[in-house]
Amino acid sequence: MSTTSTATATAAAQHTMEQPTSVTVVAHEGLGPAPETAQTKPHHVLNADGSVQKFRNPHSSFVDGLGPAGSLGPLGFFKVMGTFIRYRFQGKLDTPDTTPPTVTVRTPTFLPTRYPDNDPTKNHPLRATWLGHACYYIEFPTGLRVLFDPVFEDRCSPMSFLGPKRFTPAPCVLADLPAVDAVVISHSHYDHLSGPSVQTIRQHHPRAHFFVGLGLADWFKNAGIKEVTELDWWQDAEATVTLGPVGGGSAAKTSTSSSARPSSVASAAPANVPAPLKALISCLPSQHTSARSPFDRDHTLWCSWAVSSGGRSVYFGGDTGYRAVDQDQEEIEASVKDASDLAAVHAADDAVRAQRPGCPDFAHIGALRGPFDVGLLPIGAYKPRTLFSGMHADPVDAVDIFKDTKCRRAMGIHWGTWALTTEPVMEPPQKLKEALRRRGLPETGVFDVCEIGESREFGE
Numbered sequence: 001m002s003t004t005s006t007a008t009a010t011a012a013a014q015h016t017m018e019q020p021t022s023v024t025v026v027a028h029e030g031l032g033p034a035p036e037t038a039q040t041k042p043h044h045v046l047n048a049d050g051s052v053q054k055f056r057n058p059h060s061s062f063v064d065g066l067g068p069a070g071s072l073g074p075l076g077f078f079k080v081m082g083t084f085i086r087y088r089f090q091g092k093l094d095t096p097d098t099t100p101p102t103v104t105v106r107t108p109t110f111l112p113t114r115y116p117d118n119d120p121t122k123n124h125p126l127r128a129t130w131l132g133h134a135c136y137y138i139e140f141p142t143g144l145r146v147l148f149d150p151v152f153e154d155r156c157s158p159m160s161f162l163g164p165k166r167f168t169p170a171p172c173v174l175a176d177l178p179a180v181d182a183v184v185i186s187h188s189h190y191d192h193l194s195g196p197s198v199q200t201i202r203q204h205h206p207r208a209h210f211f212v213g214l215g216l217a218d219w220f221k222n223a224g225i226k227e228v229t230e231l232d233w234w235q236d237a238e239a240t241v242t243l244g245p246v247g248g249g250s251a252a253k254t255s256t257s258s259s260a261r262p263s264s265v266a267s268a269a270p271a272n273v274p275a276p277l278k279a280l281i282s283c284l285p286s287q288h289t290s291a292r293s294p295f296d297r298d299h300t301l302w303c304s305w306a307v308s309s310g311g312r313s314v315y316f317g318g319d320t321g322y323r324a325v326d327q328d329q330e331e332i333e334a335s336v337k338d339a340s341d342l343a344a345v346h347a348a349d350d351a352v353r354a355q356r357p358g359c360p361d362f363a364h365i366g367a368l369r370g371p372f373d374v375g376l377l378p379i380g381a382y383k384p385r386t387l388f389s390g391m392h393a394d395p396v397d398a399v400d401i402f403k404d405t406k407c408r409r410a411m412g413i414h415w416g417t418w419a420l421t422t423e424p425v426m427e428p429p430q431k432l433k434e435a436l437r438r439r440g441l442p443e444t445g446v447f448d449v450c451e452i453g454e455s456r457e458f459g460e
């Protein structure tokens, strides 16, 4: 089946699904528990007048492998480029082979209605569909539809003709998604936030509400989007999605503003108008950086997120490191007598990891906000380790994050789409199995990867 024919079929189905007439968001300080260490906001870098100048990773688990780019301002961009050129000459930056076959891409299928059997009280699992790289589409059994980090362009770059190009196609187009109530963005890097994708979502889902880290709301407002809420780490928002009548009706036709259907009138609404959907959306820490130009490094906050609705929950790791290490895999392998002795290599690797602390935020997230039905956790873009370990988890880091955050199950993201770093493109899932074994977990059924476009169910 070609993507085009399915696109037509699902686009037709879109008109039969209840579309939101409004998404009301109330953000609170202190809605959920936060660790005491977070009260002083150690990730804020302040101006002399007390306003926030930019953000930083507050823990010693972060070392900037690309050099002190942030402290050098725009000059830092050229320093990063210099590091890349030096590594390229040293042969440490080989471009990985992306010749097919790599990851299988299938046309996704979505539920035809928000309530599969018309009984929202039943204890259904949530449904999660991988749309490539960090993008996931979540169908909650309450009826809520959430999209994480949508980027559907060929290149993740400020320019359409330059920058990393997809080696696996997008499994569908954004118009195929039957409904989008909330879009959650981890940070400003181009492989997670795309101007054209955001505008396409607006076109098809004009009521969709965007959730972003501190400092990033202006980017949306400058793009003409008012439906955006920015949050700091450990802040939460309660979202209420009011729906149009069962059986369709476009958002524009049903209501022009949220005041047209106050919640107090919900009980008096016609029988075919479903009850509003509720969700708790929580902004949580991650260990990363941000930038969309040489001049805005770390000016907006990077985050992980938790979304729960009707007792089902998702933890979205976004893009994060766990602990910075100062040795590359090749050096570790060279340090053992027999590099084919995997146990010896793993012991040497664990010794290198043990020298550095892991990011403590993940254990706080697990203890205070977990457990989660499913974690969407990054497993790719990790080599050379000395450059990227501070900001990108490798599969062992990802399994440590999985355990710390108390996810019951997880799916690997941030791989299989753009070759951003030097590891072979099919290495992350292999290393993930190895990492699960090393941490005493089963190789399958707990923390898996899937095909692009594939859906899995969680919380059953």
Ligand SMILES: [Zn+2]
Residues within 6 Å of the ligand: 187, 189, 192, 288, 289, 319
């Ligand atoms: Zn990033």
